Amino acid sequence: MTPAPRRSAPAKAKSTIPQVSWRSPQPAPLVLVSGPEEVCAERAIAGIRSMLKSEDPSLEVTDIRADDYAAGTLLSVTSPSLFGEPRLVRVSGVEKCTDTFLTEAVSYLAHPQDGATVVLRHTGASVRGKKLLDGIRAGQGNGIEIACPAVKRDSDRFDFAVGEFKAAHKRIAPVALRSLVSAFADDLTELAAACQQLISDVPGDIDERTVERYYGGRVETSAFTVADTAIAGQYGPALLALRHALASGADPVPLVAAVAMKLRTMARVAGTRESSSVLAQRLGMKDWQVDRARRDLVGWTGNTLGMAIHATARADAEVKGASRDPVFALERMITIIATRAPYGG
Structure with a gap:
């Protein structure tokens, strides 16, 4: 019996409505907040509420769950009241909405x-509600869309953090930014909170010492200190840092992961002759990450880099x-990397 062909998810309809950044949201009769990144979605929705509230303090705010919906609710909460106050209706769970x-x-x-x-929150976790989303994107309802795509790559997290400080007109040193992003590499919510804490607590520019003082206890920050000193060939300091x-x-697993990440970046950059900007664009990196990898490669050869990568892979399995x-x-692992020689050799 021939198996039935797999059904692929319907393609996203081409949008004809304005696309608005979550950092600069604006009200509209209908606002589609799409995508999985909750931090960005929450910021966008909160920003819309603040704007409407500042325009008219009598704003009525109502929250609706699309997955637990009572018939007639949407029309009821959007209809004008006796005194005509503006209304903000925040609808969550559109990706699992009821038929009603x-x-x-x-x-x-x-x-x-x-x-x-009316703000509609759809995480994109399913194609449920596609007819509604297609209608909005086709221009029905005079709406706008605020996309909140997943922040997964290192470069995306750096962009997020840069945006946090830029929006607050706050300067942070590149090395401090790297330490901060590395310290919260697995949780964008915590990274956002850390950025905001530094913005609110530190009166002047933010340097590496400031980040170390606030978040030096984070495992990832310690891990990158170990990685940096070992790759720089500083054997004694690397062992002390470890x-x-x-x-x-610190957990050994993320310590090895930090070393592996730096070595992988070095391997990707090694032997290339393109400019930093061109190479960064091709590899999905930042210019400064390429520049840093090229500095890290000073004194390394293809053989020693391969040996370090092999030692790190072995350590990864062992931890x-x-x-x-x-x-x-x-x-x-640290001995092989820092000395660039076989262990015991």
Whole structure:
């Protein structure tokens, strides 16, 4: 029996409505906040509320769950009241909306209520509500879209952090920015909170010492200190940094991951002759990351870099259970990298 062909997800309809940045949101009769990045979505929705509230303090704010929806609610909360106050309706869970909500929301596109701003939050986790989204993107309801795509790559996280400080008219040194982003590489919510804390607490420019004072206890920050000193060939300081990190409670796994990430970047950049900007664009990196990798490569050869990568791969397996002594595995890795010679050689 021939298996049925797999159905692919429907393609996203081409949008004809204005695309607005989540950093500079604006009200509209209908606002589609799309994409999985909750930090950006929350900022956009909060920004719309602040703008409407500043225009008219009598703003009525209503929250609706599209996945737990009572018939008639949307029309009821968007209809003008006796005194005609402006209305903001925030709808969550559109990606898992009920049939009733979908029917009423599609009908609402044809007759949006005067004085009402309806914000629809769709994470993109499913194609549920596609008919509604396609209608909005086709221009029905006089709407706008605020896209909040996932922030996954290192370069995207750097862009996010840069935007935080730029929006606050705050200067942060590049090395401090790198340390900060590295310290919160796995959680954009925590990175956003850290940026805002520095912005609010530090009166002047932010340097590496400031970031170290606030967040030096983060495992990833210690990990990159170990990686930097080892790759620079500073054997003694690298071992001291490793032991300090372990004594502070650092997990061996992210320590190896930090070294591996730097070595991978060096390997990608090694032997290239393109300008930093061209190479960065091709590799999905930042110019300064390319420049840093090229500085790190000074004194390295193809053979020593390959040996370091092999040692790191071995340490990665050992700290994940292949060895009973992860500390020895780490020390051997650091020794090979910092001395650029075989262990015991």
